[in-house]
Amino acid sequence: MPVLSPSVQRLIDAFRALPGIGPLSAQRIVFHLLMEDGRAQAASLSSALQEAVEKVHHCPVCNTLCESELCPICADESRERDKICVVETPADQLVIENSLAYRGLYFILGGRISPIDDIGPEQLGFRKLLERVEKGGVKEVIIATSFTAQGDATAHFIARAIARHRPEVRVTRLARGIPSGVELEYTDVATVAQAVISRHETFSSE
């Protein structure tokens, strides 16, 4: 006989299905939410979910999550509108925004090319990116996909397509290298190798 009541089990299953949550954390969260102290939290999480699902949509220009018609960045006339940074996810966009190193616009792919998952350029809204570039006024596309096999494939696909349609647009990719504040000895060999290959004269990087 199962100890857990059906709605408790269903809720545990719903939490387990979230990325990064294992069976034990799902259980821990659900028991917390259903004990006296957590009830209000459960209700507010439920309504926050419902509200977000209703209000949040994709920006028609850059594809990020937003609830205004255009996202605040696309709507901001002070951004450098001749640069588009292509990222995989809104989380990646957030990391670049937080770096304060970029003042241009964005395009969020929502993933990366992955033939085994049936994700091709079509699924990533690639046509929309190309239309933006073809409309003119874009001088540089900065590809910030991840340094994985699929991220590399996605970057190459985008670079080739832009070179074919708009050869005058500069296509760049984020630099690879040793992360700031990390000891060399704790850095993985592939990163170190890439940093050696991409080495440059001191103070010439600007």
Next chain:
Amino acid sequence: MPVLSPSVQRLIDAFRALPGIGPLSAQRIVFHLLMEDGRAQAASLSSALQEAVEKVHHCPVCNTLCESELCPICADESRERDKICVVETPADQLVIENSLAYRGLYFILGGRISPIDDIGPEQLGFRKLLERVEKGGVKEVIIATSFTAQGDATAHFIARAIARHRPEVRVTRLARGIPSGVELEYTDVATVAQAVISRHETFSSE
């Protein structure tokens, strides 16, 4: 200017408030739920939360989470009704049920005595446990609180109170020792010390 729209930020905050979820996992979960693939999952998590909050209550006898009038264990006439196992949380109850080593009834405290958090016997529904014991028919109370300072204090409090009111009831506590399937060298010293202190003749533990 914040990149995240207010409902996205509110949802991230709601996930961050859950036990064991840090800021980055909260972000990852929310972006997953709001991208195309996750929308249905977000809606079903929201409704599972709402349903659980509405349907799930505490069993009037043992205090566990349930949605029937009595929980299935309290309602099960085949359980050994002269034993009560006292646990801190429904999760602990689940662990003991899954061990298949116990066929008695339960009492869920919902926490442990913690003076700095203003949690005393009153807050743990201790009076209800004592009433069950005083009603008679209970031969043994097995205390399964955690082996922490607060769990120990809770265990001692319960043991003393039962000894005072019903000295004929046997009060036991789970055995401490080396976990099964764990190498001795990976076991913390406090556990090893306890196992040495509680050592017994081989084969006499039954």
